[in-house]
Amino acid sequence: MNPLRCIPYVIKQVTRHRVRSLLTVLGIAIAMFLFTAVQAMNHGVTVATTETANDTTLVVYREDRYCPATSLLPQDYQRRIEDVEGVVSVTPMKVVVSNCRTSLDVVTFRGVPKAEFIDGLGSDLALLDGSIEEWMSRTDAALLGETLANRRGLRPGQRFDAAGITAYVAGIVRSDDAQDQNVAYTALEFVQLAGRDQLGIVTQFNVRVADASMLDRVSKDIDEVFRTAQEPTATFSEKAFIGRVADDIIELVGFARWLGLGCLAAVLALVANSIVLGVQSRVSEHAVLQTLGFSGRLVAGLIVAEGVILSVIGGLVGGAAALAVARWGSFAMSVEGTSIPIVADGGLLVSGLLVCGLIGVLAGLVPAWQASRREIAACFRMA
Amino acid sequence: MTLIECRGLTREYRKGDNIIRPLDDLDLDVPRGDFLALMGPSGSGKTTLLNLIAGIDSPTRGSLVIDGTNLANLSRNKLAAWRSENVGYVFQLYNLVPVLTAYENVELPLLLHPLDRRQRHERVRTALERVGISDRSDHFPRQLSGGQEQRVAIARAIVTDPAILVADEPTGDLDKPSAHAVMSLLKELNEELGKTIIMVTHDPKTTDWATRTLHLDKGRLAETGASLTHEQEALA
Numbered sequence: 001m002n003p004l005r006c007i008p009y010v011i012k013q014v015t016r017h018r019v020r021s022l023l024t025v026l027g028i029a030i031a032m033f034l035f036t037a038v039q040a041m042n043h044g045v046t047v048a049t050t051e052t053a054n055d056t057t058l059v060v061y062r063e064d065r066y067c068p069a070t071s072l073l074p075q076d077y078q079r080r081i082e083d084v085e086g087v088v089s090v091t092p093m094k095v096v097v098s099n100c101r102t103s104l105d106v107v108t109f110r111g112v113p114k115a116e117f118i119d120g121l122g123s124d125l126a127l128l129d130g131s132i133e134e135w136m137s138r139t140d141a142a143l144l145g146e147t148l149a150n151r152r153g154l155r156p157g158q159r160f161d162a163a164g165i166t167a168y169v170a171g172i173v174r175s176d177d178a179q180d181q182n183v184a185y186t187a188l189e190f191v192q193l194a195g196r197d198q199l200g201i202v203t204q205f206n207v208r209v210a211d212a213s214m215l216d217r218v219s220k221d222i223d224e225v226f227r228t229a230q231e232p233t234a235t236f237s238e239k240a241f242i243g244r245v246a247d248d249i250i251e252l253v254g255f256a257r258w259l260g261l262g263c264l265a266a267v268l269a270l271v272a273n274s275i276v277l278g279v280q281s282r283v284s285e286h287a288v289l290q291t292l293g294f295s296g297r298l299v300a301g302l303i304v305a306e307g308v309i310l311s312v313i314g315g316l317v318g319g320a321a322a323l324a325v326a327r328w329g330s331f332a333m334s335v336e337g338t339s340i341p342i343v344a345d346g347g348l349l350v351s352g353l354l355v356c357g358l359i360g361v362l363a364g365l366v367p368a369w370q371a372s373r374r375e376i377a378a379c380f381r382m383a
Numbered sequence: 384m385t386l387i388e389c390r391g392l393t394r395e396y397r398k399g400d401n402i403i404r405p406l407d408d409l410d411l412d413v414p415r416g417d418f419l420a421l422m423g424p425s426g427s428g429k430t431t432l433l434n435l436i437a438g439i440d441s442p443t444r445g446s447l448v449i450d451g452t453n454l455a456n457l458s459r460n461k462l463a464a465w466r467s468e469n470v471g472y473v474f475q476l477y478n479l480v481p482v483l484t485a486y487e488n489v490e491l492p493l494l495l496h497p498l499d500r501r502q503r504h505e506r507v508r509t510a511l512e513r514v515g516i517s518d519r520s521d522h523f524p525r526q527l528s529g530g531q532e533q534r535v536a537i538a539r540a541i542v543t544d545p546a547i548l549v550a551d552e553p554t555g556d557l558d559k560p561s562a563h564a565v566m567s568l569l570k571e572l573n574e575e576l577g578k579t580i581i582m583v584t585h586d587p588k589t590t591d592w593a594t595r596t597l598h599l600d601k602g603r604l605a606e607t608g609a610s611l612t613h614e615q616e617a618l619a
């Protein structure tokens with residue numbers, strides 16, 4: 001016999017015990033919403049801080065400084081960094097943030113020499129809307145990362161204020177780099193002039209090296225060049241730099257993992273509760289099924305399937321809601337000019353559903369086994 | 384021709400140090416096509432015997448051979464498969480699945496058989512027509528009267544076309560007209576479809592529908608229905 005033929009029966013058990021199913025699914029959905037949110041933050045930390053073979057960017061910062069307001073380096077370091085062996089390009093960058101503390105809605109300006117930027121660091125950016133020419137030609141023009149633009153609802157042609165700077169949106173760009181997604185690129189002098197007289201001063205240099213294997217050596221060489229300079233440097237790979245600056249966010253997200261596990265435990269408890277109560281109130285019904293010829297194994301399978309259906313539906317609702325909120329809000333956790341994105345994609349939803357399915361099986365296993373082992377005749381006497 | 388053969392059939396339950404023996408060394412032959420009524424005081428082992436014959440309980444001792452198969456030798460899973468082919472059970476309290484419609488309740492046992500949707504539909508419709516309740520096929524059990532529920536339950540018991548029907552006080556919860564309808568339906572199934580029926584009853588009137596009546600007392604057969612009938616005739 002084909003057990004799949006019984007699936008409609010299980011679905012009817014779910015849909016026709018409407019109140020029970022709704023409450024259970026609602027509880028699971030809330031827990032899975034939280035779980036998905038935690039996973040999205042976790043995923044963001046991984047994306048922002050785990051180095052891959054494609055990562056060839058170094059960040060040169062003022063030694064012993066941790067925020068863009070205090071990292072002040074002479075712009076003319078650029079020439080000396082370019083002389084270091086293995087360096088492909090150097091982009092001086094002046095970073096100004098709207099909020100120095102950790103926040104979900106920080107606007108980060110990165111002032112860069114436009115022409116160099118477009119040919120070097122910015123060559124990977126994909127223009128979604130607006131025009132690069134306009135960005136090149138207007139002094140107050142900004143290229144906005146997609147996440148920032150979505151969050152602030154900005155379109156090309158609009159102006160916006162942040163960090164005491166009024167900028168014009170010339171284009172919206174997408175990048176594989178989580179940092180680019182959440183910043184506004186403008187002309188270097190534009191940002192320098194917006195602060196106190198800081199022409200000739202930059203926050204950092206972003207350095208491209210020829211190969212990922214060179215990152216360590218080149219960063220040591222750069223710091224060696226400026227070891228005795230008035231403003232000594234500390235050079236990190238971009239991902240390590242983010243890990244250093246955003247360490248409190250990363251720590252919090254690490255802790256949130258426990259919340260995620262707690263959510264899964266809650267889902268397990270909810271499904272198990274629902275199934276145990278369902279099985280208890282249906283002792284004679286399951287005995288009837290067995291009297292009709294359903295084997296104990298099949299009855300157990302139906303009970304497990306019910307747990308899986310409940311928890312997968314709950315996971316779908318909660319996970320989809322979390323995805324929708326993350327997409328709609330376009331949040332990124334920002335601190336000191338760096339961002340940890342909140343990465344909620346379809347893969348996250350699928351893995352959440354798999355976890356839910358597994359929990360459904362676990363939750364149903366014991367009650368299903370018990371129901372399948374009961375003496376049929378004794379069940380009718382209990383009722 | 385004997386369809387059901389019980390030899391030394393014994394069922395014991397252990398309750399602490401006590402052993403309860405609702406069925407004690409019972410011998411019984413039921414020929415094919417029989418309509419057997421079982422009577423006896425409460426606790427005399429009627430349901431226990433019915434459950435053994437229906438294959439939802441196993442004897443402690445003795446043999447129970449039905450149509451050449453010794454049920455005592457079957458594993459739990461084999462026994463389940465055997466039930467789905469050979470026996471339909473009609474309960475006193477109907478035991479329909481509350482979240483399923485009449486139609487879906489009757490379809491339930493067919494899910495175990497290699498039939499497609501259309502074949503199942505055909506069988507369910509025939510069974511519902513047979514018990515005269517086709518017009519209620521979309522109703523849920525709570526929307527049916529007791530008599531209607533019992534007729535749906537009978538449809539569910541016969542839809543797989545088993546040779547044996549067992550019924551445990553099938554009219555015990557019904558008013559007179561409904562009880563009459565159910566009894567005449569069972570009689571029909573016995574006479575027209577040749578079902579072998581074993582029915583437990585408390586109501587002496589319902590035994591009139593049966594071909595014979597047996598009395599159980601303390602787990603043993605007291606006397607045959609035939610002789611009782613003769614005694615009653617003699618008394619009359």
Ligand SMILES: Nc1ncnc2c1ncn2[C@@H]1O[C@H](COP(=O)(O)OP(=O)(O)O)[C@@H](O)[C@H]1O
Pocket residue numbers: 378381396398403404405423424425426427428429430431432
């Ligand atoms: N699972 C069981 N455990 C203990 N005693 C049982 C069990 N099943 C039946 N009995 C006992 O067996 C006796 C006969 O029960 P039963 O067959 O239901 O009688 P009847 O149907 O004739 O009223 C009763 O005394 C009952 O308490």
Ligand SMILES: [Mg+2]
Pocket residue numbers: 429430431551
């Ligand atoms: Mg009884």
